[in-house]
Every structure is written in structure tokens, then in C-alpha cells.
Amino acid sequence: MSLTGCSDWQSALHAHGANARRILTLIWTFSAVAATTWLLVMLVLATALFRGRLREASRSPLQIDSHQERRLGIAVGSATALTVLVLTALTIGSFFAGKSIASLSGSEVITIRVTGHQWWWEIRYPKIASSQEVVTANEIHIPVGEPVRVKLDSLDVIHSFWVPSLAGKRDLIPGRPSELTLIADKPGIYRGQCAEFCGYQHAHMAITVVAESREAFDAWRFGQDADAIAPASDEEHRGQAAFLGTGCALCHAIRGTPAGGTVGPDLTHIANRRSLAADTLAMTPGALAAWIADPQSIKPGAKMPSIALSADDLNAVVTYLGSLE
Known part of the structure; x- marks a missing residue:
């Protein structure tokens, strides 16, 4: 999964936030130190091999040169001390970077809750004044330039929330939590x-910000605060x-209707989302129909079962859900 953090719109190397920039600085610092260390080691190794070949012709390999041994002892001691200094500097840099990231958590104006499920994300926006709690799935909206506190929890296994940019x-x-x-x-x-590997469909558990x-x-x-349109x-x-007449309403909620399930994502404004099944499918009528008709063929192991619907009922459900903007 580490390679997923190197693609264009999901890249730890393309930082677009204060937290990500501090982490990127650490990445480049550690990479530069590691590259420099590797080059120095290779240079010293090459030098030692070259000099060793020159000495082979001039003296017995069992002969001990006290001056050479002293120089080697100094070199090893210096290298050890330098290693300790570099590791100490990197540790201190990492500590202050973490402290700087933590200091950003004191001025949030928005707090949301994200709960991990196998294999999707539930997002809750708390009540504001007279509004109600907004529940959505797999897609977080945030205002630009404003710190947003994300409170995290899981209801089944260990997940890991990561938006590299x-x-x-x-x-x-x-x-x-x-x-x-x-x-x-x-x-x-x-x-x-x-x-964090969380089961069969771990790779299909994405989130969009x-x-x-x-x-x-x-x-x-x-718009999310309103009930579903009739x-x-x-x-x-x-x-x-x-x-409402099938098992759909037992697992999903649509505010403003009798559907109040909590096992699956809230579908009150599903048509406003960009994707389905935690970014496994694009939000299109065809993809929605395929997902409803046979979710196990698309995401094996998902908790959503196949619902026996006639072709006409399936098309009608897709049309209805497509109207929930």
C-alpha cells in the first residue's frame, strides 16, 4: 500500500496542507541524509578495497601496521560519533515536526467524526445551531485554509486514515479514539x-476529501442538512x-422516510457523492445499478447482500436514488 502515496492526487510528495508540508520536509531530510550516508559508505568501501589491493603486493597480509591500525581506530570512532550525532539530530527534528503538527490542533472551527467500517468510512458533521447532524459516507468536505479536527474511531478492526496530500x-x-x-x-x-490491512477489501477502502x-x-x-426530497x-x-419494501431500508437510512438503518451508509443525499462503495465505482446510473444488483461481484466480502429485484424495480430504485441530491 505504500505506493498509493506516490500517485498524483494521492501523494505524500505533493503537499497541499501545513501538516503535509512538515511531513514532506522530514521525508526529504531523511532521504538526503540516507543518500549522503550511502554515498560516503560506498566511497570509503571503494577506497579500502583499492588500497587493500596495493598493500597485498608490498607486504604479508599477516603483518600488522600499528600506524594504520591507529588511523583505522580513529576513523571508526569518528564514524560512530557522527552516526550518533546524525541520529540525534534526526530524532530532534522529527520531535519538533510532530510538536509543530500538534500545535495546529488548537484553533479548529470545524470538528467531524470519521468511523471506519469494513470497508467504508462513515462521516458525521455535528449539529450547528438549529441544524441537525449530517451523516454521509466516503467523502469529506472541508473549507480551504481552515483547520478541521477529525475525530477517528473504528467499530470492527484496526483501520488507518491517510490522506497523503x-x-x-x-x-x-x-x-x-x-x-x-x-x-x-x-x-x-x-x-x-x-x-492498515483490514481484511479482504482493504484495497477498496478509499476516501475523498x-x-x-x-x-x-x-x-x-x-444542502446536506435537509431531508431527502420527495x-x-x-x-x-x-x-x-x-x-422501503425490501431489505434496503433495514441497512440504510434516508432522512424523511421510514428507512432508518445504520448498518450501511446513509443515502439521504447519495446522488451528490462522486463515487460508490468507498471510491470503487464512479457515481453513474449504470454503476449504481450494477452495485445494487450484485455487490459481491464488485466488492467480494462486503456486507451488502444482493437484493432480488425485478429489472423494472431495479431501474426504479436507481432513478429514485439518483434524485437524492
């Missing part, structure tokens, strides 16, 4: 990934009836 990794251990701070410098879409202006964020937050056509009415 914005922050470092943080493990989600059941019963041991943790947190980190996200800050985005500019608008954009940043992809994250579960970085959408950084946008404060105005766009407020508009999104206001069906407007016969096809949507049929889709809602099929959704």
Missing part, C-alpha cells in the same frame, strides 16, 4: 486510503416503494 497517517483502533487535523491550502479533490471555498462548503453543509415522478415513487 493533507496529513499523515493515524490508526483507528476500536475503543481507542484518536484525532488529527486537516488543512488544505487550495481548492481541490484529495484522495485518501486505509493504510473535497476542499472548497467557505461559501461552497456552507452551501454544501446547508419523489417527483411515478418512476421515483415506484423506486422509493421498492427501496
Whole structure:
């Protein structure tokens, strides 16, 4: 999974936040020190091999040169001392980088909760004034330039929350809540990934962070606060009836309807999301139909079962869910 942090929009080498920049500085510092150390070791090794060959012709290999031994002792001692100094400097640098990252957690204006499930992310935005709690899945919206505290927890196994372009990794251990701070410098879409093996579909447990202006964020937050819109056509009415009359409503919630399940993601505004199944599929009618019809063929091991729907009912459910913006 380490290579997933090197791609363009999910890259630890393309920092777009204060936390990520501090981590990137550490990456380049450690890399530079490691590269320099390797070059010096190779240079010393080459020199020793070259000189050793010259000495072989001039004296017996059993002959001891006291001056040479003294010089070698000094060289080894100096190298040891230098190693200790470098490791100490890197440790101190790492400590202060971590302290600097932690200092960013004191001025957050937004706090959200992210819960890891096998294999998707549940995101909760708390009530603001007269608004209600917003529950969504696999997609976090944040305002640009503002620290956002993310409180993390897991309800099943150990997961790890990692959005390389914005922050470092943080493990989600059941019963041991943790947190980190996200800050985005500019608008954009940043992809994250579960970085701790958590089961069969670990590789298909991605998360998307959408950084946008404060105005766009407020508009999104206001829209998410509303209940699901009522069906407007016969096809949507049929889709809602099929959704409520099958097992769908037992696992999923749609605010404003009798559906109140908590096993799967809240679908109140599913049509506003960019993807399905933790970024496994793009949010399109065809992908949505395929996911509903046979989720196990797309994400084997997922908790969502196949629901027996006729072709007409399946199309109606897709139409209904596609209207939930």
C-alpha cells in the first residue's frame, strides 16, 4: 500500500496542507541524509578495497601496521560519533515536526467524526445551531485554509486514515479514539486510503476529501442538512416503494422516510457523492445499478447482500436514488 502515496492526487510528495508540508520536509531530510550516508559508505568501501589491493603486493597480509591500525581506530570512532550525532539530530527534528503538527490542533472551527467500517468510512458533521447532524459516507468536505479536527474511531478492526496530500497517517483502533487535523491550502479533490490491512477489501477502502471555498462548503453543509426530497415522478415513487419494501431500508437510512438503518451508509443525499462503495465505482446510473444488483461481484466480502429485484424495480430504485441530491 505504500505506493498509493506516490500517485498524483494521492501523494505524500505533493503537499497541499501545513501538516503535509512538515511531513514532506522530514521525508526529504531523511532521504538526503540516507543518500549522503550511502554515498560516503560506498566511497570509503571503494577506497579500502583499492588500497587493500596495493598493500597485498608490498607486504604479508599477516603483518600488522600499528600506524594504520591507529588511523583505522580513529576513523571508526569518528564514524560512530557522527552516526550518533546524525541520529540525534534526526530524532530532534522529527520531535519538533510532530510538536509543530500538534500545535495546529488548537484553533479548529470545524470538528467531524470519521468511523471506519469494513470497508467504508462513515462521516458525521455535528449539529450547528438549529441544524441537525449530517451523516454521509466516503467523502469529506472541508473549507480551504481552515483547520478541521477529525475525530477517528473504528467499530470492527484496526483501520488507518491517510490522506497523503493533507496529513499523515493515524490508526483507528476500536475503543481507542484518536484525532488529527486537516488543512488544505487550495481548492481541490484529495484522495485518501486505509493504510492498515483490514481484511479482504482493504484495497477498496478509499476516501475523498473535497476542499472548497467557505461559501461552497456552507452551501454544501446547508444542502446536506435537509431531508431527502420527495419523489417527483411515478418512476421515483415506484423506486422509493421498492427501496422501503425490501431489505434496503433495514441497512440504510434516508432522512424523511421510514428507512432508518445504520448498518450501511446513509443515502439521504447519495446522488451528490462522486463515487460508490468507498471510491470503487464512479457515481453513474449504470454503476449504481450494477452495485445494487450484485455487490459481491464488485466488492467480494462486503456486507451488502444482493437484493432480488425485478429489472423494472431495479431501474426504479436507481432513478429514485439518483434524485437524492
